[in-house]
Amino acid sequence: MGRQNGKKIWSIMALGAMMAILLLPVATSLNALASGGGEAPPAPAVKAEGDKKDEAKVEKGRDVYYKTEGIVAGAPAPKTTDGTKDYPRYNFESRVLLWFANQQHLYYGSFVLAVPIFCMIIEFMGVVTKDKAMAKKYDQLAYDFIKISLTAYSLTAILGGILIFTFLTLYPAFFGYLSSIFRPVMHIYALMFVAESGTLYIYYYGWDKMKEGLLKWIHLSMSVILNVIGTVLMMLANSWIGFMMSPAGVDEQGRFLGNIWHVIHTALWNPLNVHRILGNMAFGGGVVAAYAAYRFLSAKTDEERAHYDWMGYIAMALAVAFLIPLPFAGYWLMREVYAYRQQMGITLMGGLLAWLFIIQATMIGILFLSTNYYLWQALGRMRGAEKYQRYIKYLVFVLVVGFLVFITPHTMVMTPAELKAMGGQQHPVLGNYGVMSAKNGGINVIITTTVLSFVWYMRGNKEPMVPWKKFGNIFMGTFFGLAYVNIIWLAIYGYYIPANVRVGLSVPQVATTLSCLFFMTALNGVMLKGAKQMGPIEWGKISARSQYAIIMLATAFTWMMGLMGYIRSSVRLFWHVNEIMRDNSPWAYTHTVGFAANMISFNVLFFWVSILFVFWLGTLGAKKAPVEAKAHAPGRVPEPAHGH
Amino acid sequence: MIVTNPLFWFALLAIGVVLLFVGKKMDLLNNTAYAAVVSVVIVVAYFHIVDHYLMEMQGLDYWYLFRQ
Numbered sequence: 001m002g003r004q005n006g007k008k009i010w011s012i013m014a015l016g017a018m019m020a021i022l023l024l025p026v027a028t029s030l031n032a033l034a035s036g037g038g039e040a041p042p043a044p045a046v047k048a049e050g051d052k053k054d055e056a057k058v059e060k061g062r063d064v065y066y067k068t069e070g071i072v073a074g075a076p077a078p079k080t081t082d083g084t085k086d087y088p089r090y091n092f093e094s095r096v097l098l099w100f101a102n103q104q105h106l107y108y109g110s111f112v113l114a115v116p117i118f119c120m121i122i123e124f125m126g127v128v129t130k131d132k133a134m135a136k137k138y139d140q141l142a143y144d145f146i147k148i149s150l151t152a153y154s155l156t157a158i159l160g161g162i163l164i165f166t167f168l169t170l171y172p173a174f175f176g177y178l179s180s181i182f183r184p185v186m187h188i189y190a191l192m193f194v195a196e197s198g199t200l201y202i203y204y205y206g207w208d209k210m211k212e213g214l215l216k217w218i219h220l221s222m223s224v225i226l227n228v229i230g231t232v233l234m235m236l237a238n239s240w241i242g243f244m245m246s247p248a249g250v251d252e253q254g255r256f257l258g259n260i261w262h263v264i265h266t267a268l269w270n271p272l273n274v275h276r277i278l279g280n281m282a283f284g285g286g287v288v289a290a291y292a293a294y295r296f297l298s299a300k301t302d303e304e305r306a307h308y309d310w311m312g313y314i315a316m317a318l319a320v321a322f323l324i325p326l327p328f329a330g331y332w333l334m335r336e337v338y339a340y341r342q343q344m345g346i347t348l349m350g351g352l353l354a355w356l357f358i359i360q361a362t363m364i365g366i367l368f369l370s371t372n373y374y375l376w377q378a379l380g381r382m383r384g385a386e387k388y389q390r391y392i393k394y395l396v397f398v399l400v401v402g403f404l405v406f407i408t409p410h411t412m413v414m415t416p417a418e419l420k421a422m423g424g425q426q427h428p429v430l431g432n433y434g435v436m437s438a439k440n441g442g443i444n445v446i447i448t449t450t451v452l453s454f455v456w457y458m459r460g461n462k463e464p465m466v467p468w469k470k471f472g473n474i475f476m477g478t479f480f481g482l483a484y485v486n487i488i489w490l491a492i493y494g495y496y497i498p499a500n501v502r503v504g505l506s507v508p509q510v511a512t513t514l515s516c517l518f519f520m521t522a523l524n525g526v527m528l529k530g531a532k533q534m535g536p537i538e539w540g541k542i543s544a545r546s547q548y549a550i551i552m553l554a555t556a557f558t559w560m561m562g563l564m565g566y567i568r569s570s571v572r573l574f575w576h577v578n579e580i581m582r583d584n585s586p587w588a589y590t591h592t593v594g595f596a597a598n599m600i601s602f603n604v605l606f607f608w609v610s611i612l613f614v615f616w617l618g619t620l621g622a623k624k625a626p627v628e629a630k631a632h633a634p635g636r637v638p639e640p641a642h643g644h
Numbered sequence: 645m646i647v648t649n650p651l652f653w654f655a656l657l658a659i660g661v662v663l664l665f666v667g668k669k670m671d672l673l674n675n676t677a678y679a680a681v682v683s684v685v686i687v688v689a690y691f692h693i694v695d696h697y698l699m700e701m702q703g704l705d706y707w708y709l710f711r712q
Contacts, residue, residue, distance in 0.1 A: 467674075468668070468673050468674070470673065470674040470676070470679060471667070471673035471674060471679040471682075471683075474676065474679040474680055474683050475679070475682075475683040475686075475687075477683075478680065478683035478684055478687050479683070479687050482684070482687045482688060482691060483691070486691045486694075486695070490695070493709070496709055497708050497709055498708075500704075501699075501704050501705065501708050504698075504699050504702040504704040505699070507698045507699070507701075507702060508694050508695040508698040508699065508706075511694050511698050512691060512694065515690075515694065
């Protein structure tokens with residue numbers, strides 16, 4: 001008893017210490033922030049000389065975004081020249097090297113930020129569930145998740161180091177300017193990273209010691225702290241790219257005006273934060289699901305297959321939960337880009353980079369097709385789900401039509417001869433369809449169909465027993481049917497009204513899709529309370545094809561992340577910092593679509609080869625604890641494959 | 645046109661909800677035709693309200709074409 005109390009006291013002290021570590025960067029930076037980004041306050045002796053002299057010396061500038069006046073507190077952005085002084089180089093394109101280092105760091109960074117959030121959710125589910133066996137399984141699953149991310153965490157730190165060295169050695173002038181603006185932010189970032197590492201290691205290694213009672217709650221609250229730190233880290237890093245795209249807090253010469261919050265809180269910071277956190281979650285879920293798929297495919301026993309099938313399902317469900325709102329966050333980001341600089345929006349979606357958005361649309365379509373395919377395959381492991389199989393062909397039809405509309409280009413890439421033969425850049429028929437009005441309809445139809453597939457999956461092996469089940473089923477069918485009608489109607493209606501009215505139609509379209517998501521899953525949940533089980537879910541009895549669909553989903557997501565990162569970065573064109581610091585290196589041009597696609601593919605390939613190495617490392621520990629080869633009982637809840 | 649007035653759709657939604665409660669009281673909800681009619685009334689009204697107000701929130705007129 002005394003020993004237990006001692007453990008509790010130590011745990012509370014450890015938690016307090018972690019909180020202190022968390023707050024330390026904020027406390028140490030308060031002075032710096034108060035004085036405007038680390039600039040030393042004026043000496044009292046100078047003040048004594050009289051206000052008039054001071055005013056004469058103080059130079060003021062006007063914020064390029066906030067339009068407020070501020071005292072100039074930094075040097076102007078350097079005007080670089082093409083030479084080894086500003087752009088030292090190997091006999092190779094420096095931008096490509098930086099691209100590679102940056103992308104790999106981002107992949108791993110996204111992964112290690114997302115996985116602890118999953119751990120937190122799953123561990124919480126384990127703590128609150130009343131079924132002790134299930135609680136233990138959730139706990140094991142959360143542990144499996146964090147174990148994968150631990151090796152990846154080291155790689156993230158190594159890649160971060162490589163990235164900084166690449167910046168320092170190949171782009172010293174630009175990095176010097178950026179770090180002069182973000183000096184206090186970069187210090188906070190580094191200290192937060194220390195806090196994150198400390199919390200993560202205590203969280204991981206303290207798992208067994210803190211598995212019951214109050215200690216478990218303390219352990220769980222550590223995951224909350226871990227994720228708060230991780231999210232703040234991501235938001236700080238986002239402030240740098242936000243500043244590069246839509247600078248604020250500086251004057252037109254790029255001189256810092258003393259307000260660090262203005263520099264952080266740029267026009268695109270919040271949309272970037274929301275878009276990135278959702279993207280990271282979907283990506284992280286996809287990678288963990290791919291890990292589970294890999295373990296499922298290489299499993300030797302039914303127990304292992306059942307466990308990894310279940311793990312893959314949970315990871316996939318989490319990934320899809322964040323994938324569904326992702327396009328809407330993307331729309332918000334694009335809307336803010338247009339609001340910030342219309343030309344930037346046109347370059348992205350109607351000009352130089354428009355074809356990359358067609359590729360993006362294709363990738364989004366692949367993501368949703370893979371998700372639906374997995375859900376349909378997953379129906380196969382439930383008794384009673386056969387009743388939905390015959391309707392799948394209709395869903396395929398709707399998805400394919402939505403997908404084709406979504407990927408239709410407005411203009412074609414053609415040779416001059418082809419252009420002449422067609423009579424213009426727009427195809428006489430297809431040219432009418434490659435517009436946002438139709439595309440919004442296409443993607444919303446795809447997402448609504450995914451929601452419908454998920455609703456079917458939820459009721460796969462269940463028969464509602466509520467007295468109003470007939471009305472419930474008819475209402476759900478009507479709601480989905482009329483949601484499709486409303487989405488398609490709004491898409492068609494957009495052709496008949498002016499552009500300034502049409503642009504608003506995307507909002508009710510999105511609301512229609514989200515209504516299906518929230519209301520129909522909620523209604524389905526209510527209808528399934530006390531439902532009759534037609535048969536158990538036979539974990540592990542899923543086709544191998546479904547696992548390849550998961551791997552496809554994860555790979556497509558990795559590719560799309562690379563693509564979107566490239567698009568977002570390319571939109572600055574020949575600017576390091578948009579309209580403030582010009583890129584005068586020999587590589588200040590936009591790559592061809594083909595080159596960019598090859599580069600993205602190389603990055604994806606490298607990431608997956610390296611993450612496979614991480615997965616393999618994860619299996620080394622597991623092999624020490626042999627799995628008992630028990631006969632598989634169909635439909636049982638999966639046992640953890642190994643202990644920890 | 646009466647359909648361009650959101651009150652019309654609110655009234656329709658209210659009728660749908662009343663029919664739902666009447667149907668529940670009179671054990672009509674498991675009648676296919678009755679359930680279909682009530683569902684259509686509620687859902688059509690709901691989506692029109694969504695379309696109208698989400699456009700209005702943006703300072704836009706959902707009924708632009710119908711007012712021409």
